[in-house]
Amino acid sequence: MCGIAGAYVQDGVENDRMKTATDTLFHRGPDAGGYYTSVSKKIFLGHRRLSIIDLSEVANQPMNSSDGRYVIIYNGEVYNFKELKTRLPDFDWKTNGDTEVIIELFAAFGAKSFVWLNGIFAFSIYDTIEERLWFCRDPLGIKPLFIQRSKTQLLFSSELKAIISTRSQQTPFKINNAAIPYFLHLGYIPEPMTIYEGVEKFPAAHYAVLDIKTNHWTQQKYWNAEDYYLSNPINDEATALKLYKEKLFAAVNRQMISDVPLGTFLSGGIDSSLVSAVASVLNPGKINTFSIGFEEAAFDESQYADQVAKHINTQHHLFKVKLDDVLGLIPDFIDVYDEPFADSSAFPTMLVSKLARAQVTVTLSGDGGDEFFQGYGMYTWAKRLDDPKIKLLRKPLHFASKMMNERFQRAGELFNYPDANRIPSHIFSQEQYFFGEQELQQLVPDLSFDFTSLNQLPNKGTAQERQAFWDVDHYLKDDLLVKVDRASMHYSLETRVPLLDKEIVEFALNIPLSLKIREGYGTKYLMKKTLYEMVPRHIFERPKRGFAIPLNKWLSNELKPLLDKYLSTEKVQQAGFVNSEYVATLVKDYFAGKTYLYNRVWVLLVLHWWYFKSN
Numbered sequence: 064m065c066g067i068a069g070a071y072v073q074d075g076v077e078n079d080r081m082k083t084a085t086d087t088l089f090h091r092g093p094d095a096g097g098y099y100t101s102v103s104k105k106i107f108l109g110h111r112r113l114s115i116i117d118l119s120e121v122a123n124q125p126m127n128s129s130d131g132r133y134v135i136i137y138n139g140e141v142y143n144f145k146e147l148k149t150r151l152p153d154f155d156w157k158t159n160g161d162t163e164v165i166i167e168l169f170a171a172f173g174a175k176s177f178v179w180l181n182g183i184f185a186f187s188i189y190d191t192i193e194e195r196l197w198f199c200r201d202p203l204g205i206k207p208l209f210i211q212r213s214k215t216q217l218l219f220s221s222e223l224k225a226i227i228s229t230r231s232q233q234t235p236f237k238i239n240n241a242a243i244p245y246f247l248h249l250g251y252i253p254e255p256m257t258i259y260e261g262v263e264k265f266p267a268a269h270y271a272v273l274d275i276k277t278n279h280w281t282q283q284k285y286w287n288a289e290d291y292y293l294s295n296p297i298n299d300e301a302t303a304l305k306l307y308k309e310k311l312f313a314a315v316n317r318q319m320i321s322d323v324p325l326g327t328f329l330s331g332g333i334d335s336s337l338v339s340a341v342a343s344v345l346n347p348g349k350i351n352t353f354s355i356g357f358e359e360a361a362f363d364e365s366q367y368a369d370q371v372a373k374h375i376n377t378q379h380h381l382f383k384v385k386l387d388d389v390l391g392l393i394p395d396f397i398d399v400y401d402e403p404f405a406d407s408s409a410f411p412t413m414l415v416s417k418l419a420r421a422q423v424t425v426t427l428s429g430d431g432g433d434e435f436f437q438g439y440g441m442y443t444w445a446k447r448l449d450d451p452k453i454k455l456l457r458k459p460l461h462f463a464s465k466m467m468n469e470r471f472q473r474a475g476e477l478f479n480y481p482d483a484n485r486i487p488s489h490i491f492s493q494e495q496y497f498f499g500e501q502e503l504q505q506l507v508p509d510l511s512f513d514f515t516s517l518n519q520l521p522n523k524g525t526a527q528e529r530q531a532f533w534d535v536d537h538y539l540k541d542d543l544l545v546k547v548d549r550a551s552m553h554y555s556l557e558t559r560v561p562l563l564d565k566e567i568v569e570f571a572l573n574i575p576l577s578l579k580i581r582e583g584y585g586t587k588y589l590m591k592k593t594l595y596e597m598v599p600r601h602i603f604e605r606p607k608r609g610f611a612i613p614l615n616k617w618l619s620n621e622l623k624p625l626l627d628k629y630l631s632t633e634k635v636q637q638a639g640f641v642n643s644e645y646v647a648t649l650v651k652d653y654f655a656g657k658t659y660l661y662n663r664v665w666v667l668l669v670l671h672w673w674y675f676k677s678n
Contacts, residue, residue, distance in 0.1 A: 064557035065124070066091030066111040067136040067208075068220040069187055070229075071196055071275060076100060076107040084218075084225040085109030091138070091221060091552045099125040099134050099189075105275060106189055106196065110136045113555055115425060117160035118322050126162050128170045129154075132192050135166040138221050139184030139206045140559065142317035147179060169197075177270055177285050181317070181565040185265070187219065194275040202286040203563055204254065204267030204540040207548060211262045212280065217273055219265070222549070223401035226262055236262065238678075243640055243670070244512035247498045248488065250405035250666055251542040253517065258402035258673070267540055289521050291572040292532060303578050306570060307589045314564030315341040315427070323424040326351030328415060328558075329379070331367030333438070333587055333594060333603060334429030338561050340597040342427060343375040352377040353419040353426065355384050355411055359613045370602050382418045384411060386621050389612060393625070399553045403673045405497075405666040406542050407614045412550040420554040430543055431562035434534045435571035436587040437527060437579040438607070441494050444477055445530035448486060453478070473659040485518045487533040496662035506641050525576055615661040618668075619654065626650070626664065629671040638674045641667065 066088025070076050082098055089096075092111025099108040110124040125134050141147070144161035148154070151167060161182070168176040169188055177199050185208035188197040198219065200208050211218040211226050218226045230236055236259040242252045255263040265271070271282040297303045319325060319342060327339040329352040342350050352372050356365025365381055372379035389410045400409070419426050433439050447453055453460070457478040464475020473496065480489040481500045492499055498506060500514065517537070520529045544560075551558040561567070574589070581588040591603070618626065628634070630650060635643040646667060653660040 064091065064113045064115060064140065064552065065138045066221040066225075066552075067138050067185070067187065068109040068218075068225040069136060069196075070107045070219070071105055071217040071273060072107075073105065073215040073278075075104040078107060080229055081107040081109055084220065084228045085111060087225045087228050088221055090555055093555050095120070095123045097123055097125050099136075101189065101191065103194070103275075108134060108136045108187065108189060113424070113557060114323070115140065115557055116320065116322055117158050119158070122158045122160045122162060124162060126166060128166045129157075130170060132190065133166055133170055134189045134191065135162060135169075135186055137162050137165060137184065137186035138208075139182055139186070139201065140318075140557070141165060141180045141182035141184060142314075142320065142564070143179075143181040150179075174199075174270055174272075174283075174285070183559065185221065196273045196275065197270065198265060198272075199270040199285075200265050200267050202268040202288075202565060203535070203544070203568065204264075205544050205548070205560060205563060207545070208265040209257065209262060210265045211259075212273075213261070214278060223257060223259070223262065224398070227259070227401070236260065238674075240510055240640070241512070244503050244507055244510055245514075245517070246403050246405070246670060247503060247506065247641075247666055248492050248500070248512075248514065249537075249542075250495055250497050250662070251545065252402055252404075253537055253541045264541075288532070288535065288568075288572060291569045292521055293524055293528070293575070294573060296573055296575040298575060298577070300578060303574060304589055304592055307567075308593055310564070310567050310570055311337075311561070311593060312341055312345065314561045314567050316345050318427060318559045318561045318564065319345060321425045324351070324422065325425040325427070326353055326419055326423040327377075327427040328352075328419070328429065329354045329368045329372060329377070330429070331364045331369075331371055331602075332429070332607070333590055334432035334562060335368075336371045336429075336598055336603070337432070337590055337594045338427050338429045339371065339377065340375050340594060341561075343377055344597065349376060349378045351380065351419075351422050353380045353382075353415055353422075355382045355415045355418065357384050357613065359616070362613050367602055367605070371598055374598050374602075380418060380422065382414065384414055384612075386617060388414055389617070390621070395553070397673050397676045399549050400545070401549075403670045404542075404545065405662075405669045406546050407612055407665060409546045409550055410612055412546055413553065416551040416554045416556050416558070419551075420556040424555075425557045425559065426551070428547055428558050428560050429562060430547060430560045431539065431568075432587060432590055434531055434539050435562070435568065436574075436590050437531060437576070438586050439494075439531075439534070440607075441490050441534070442527040442530050442586075444490050444494065445486070445526040448477070448480070448490070449526035454483075469657065469659050485514050487518050487520065487530055488514050488537075490530060491533070491538060496659060497666055498663060506645050508642060528576055614665060615658055618661055618665060619658075625672065626668055629668055629675060630664070634671055634675065638671055640670060640674070 068085040088111045092113045094114040095112040097110050108125045141161040144164040183205035185200045185206040239260045242256045268286040329339045354368035357363040461475050461478040464471045477493045
């Protein structure tokens with residue numbers, strides 16, 4: 064896992080500036096660094112390396128193809144690189160790693176080789192003959208890539224900070240006000256937008272090429288989830304279970320390849336326990352597992368992680384989180400994520416990454432099980448709101464909820480969707496306690512927004528399945544995977560996600576609802592059937608909890624100075640993003656006892672915290 068940065072500048076690249084930009088990514092690759100400048104001086108490629116596979120210097124980047132025509136910088140891992148070598152049976156390989164495989168396949172087969180790659184990646188390849196700069200990002204957007212493009216230049220990097228560092232104080236990047244309603248609605252900024260005008264997240268499952276001679280840019284999708292989504296459902300349970308086990312064990316086995324120490328994150332939930340259990344079966348010795356707990360019992364699942372670890376016989380490491388540990392992350396939080404990011408589980412993710420990095424360089428994570436196997440309560444709400452009777456009664460239900468207690472008031476907002484075509488983002492927003500569209504019209508009256516394109520979904524499948532597809536396309540990619548990537552790479556830790564292995568994803572997209580939800584098991588049926596063969600079922604028979612901190616408690620107590628500092632009327636008016644009177648009323652209501660507003664307060668705090676720390 065690494066960090067990449069590069070540029071095309073029509074009048075010539077400033078090498079020193081781009082080297083400095085590359086080195087802002089040192090945390091992503093502390094083991095080695097390298098730079099390439101084209102003969103024309105128009106192209107710069109920079110790389111920071113975290114050595115995982117083939118630790119020798121010959122595997123450092125930028126790397127040239129054997130014929131000298133192509134140069135690559137690459138962030139990620141391609142797990143099937145040994146298998147892909149068979150496509151070039153007579154080639155004399157110089158390294159034992161995956162970078163060389165990617166560039167030589169491209170040299171031999173061109174862009175059609177991209178779909179063969181099973182991994183997590185973002186890379187750029189420069190063609191020195193045709194003077195073309197290529198880009199490619201993995202199918203699910205697990206690895207990040209940012210692009211800033213104009214008529215005379217193009218900048219790109221693994222993190223926003225590298226691009227932002229190239230601008231002088233005289234010509235800073237402008238804030239992208241159009242992204243702010245999306246952030247307040249979702250708690251993150253969805254692809255392709257960023258918080259800066261003119262800087263975009265390069266889309267997942269796409270490749271692009273810039274022709275240097277003509278400045279012509281073309282972009283194309285090379286993998287499409289809809290091609291696999293219920294295209295030919297596997298309805299036979301025995302067949303599906305057998306295939307799932309085979310694909311799961313193969314995926315974990317592929318993703319355990321490493322020339323440095325490896326472990327797993329283990330929260331005690333279904334997903335991480337499944338990955339850890341399979342890894343322990345495949346590994347001849349004890350694997351390292353890492354989890355964190357909280358002093359607040361309502362948020363602490365460490366006892367369950369400990370039970371799983373003992374059963375599968377791992378070397379288990381537990382860190383009990385105190386408030387001071389979270390407060391210690393406050394100075395770094397904004398810098399780690401570069402733009403407003405309101406997923407407060409980033410804090411425990413950073414802490415468990417720090418814990419793991421003291422022992423290993425690679426971890427396996429359980430991300431991806433919920434989205435592909437119906438693990439979230441949001442999917443039940445999608446089914447509920449699709450009921451014709453609920454559609455008829457939703458407005459009276461919303462009105463009635465206002466007369467009830469806090470729990471019902473919060474739930475009642477889910478009935479208050481603006482339009483049937485925008486239900487998916489509404490469900491997500493209200494399940495996360497963020498701002499609905501009607502609230503946004505009062506909160507950001509000077510900013511126009513239209514969430515229609517955010518809610519485009521395939522027409523087939525149930526409402527539950529479509530809601531899950533929305534999560535894969537948005538929540539998973541632009542929140543959960545971002546959270547893990549930035550948190551782990553901040554500590555130079557590579558985190559892999561076996562449940563999002565390309566073969567498992569293509570399989571899971573095609574599995575019908577009947578094999579994801581089953582009476583007696585609830586959600587994640589195939590996953591649980593597989594897990595319970597390795598770990599006792601009784602450990603998991605408890606209500607589902609998220610990986611979260613007691614944000615509401617801390618926000619109204621120990622974190623209150625942060626709130627007072629950044630959400631004062633003066634600061635809110637100075638930033639100019641939102642209606643200061645609305646914010647003042649919201650904060651007042653929160654402290655008056657409407658505690659369900661805590662995430663609305665938090666998302667506003669993060670926005671203003673980012674603004675005053677970054678500007």
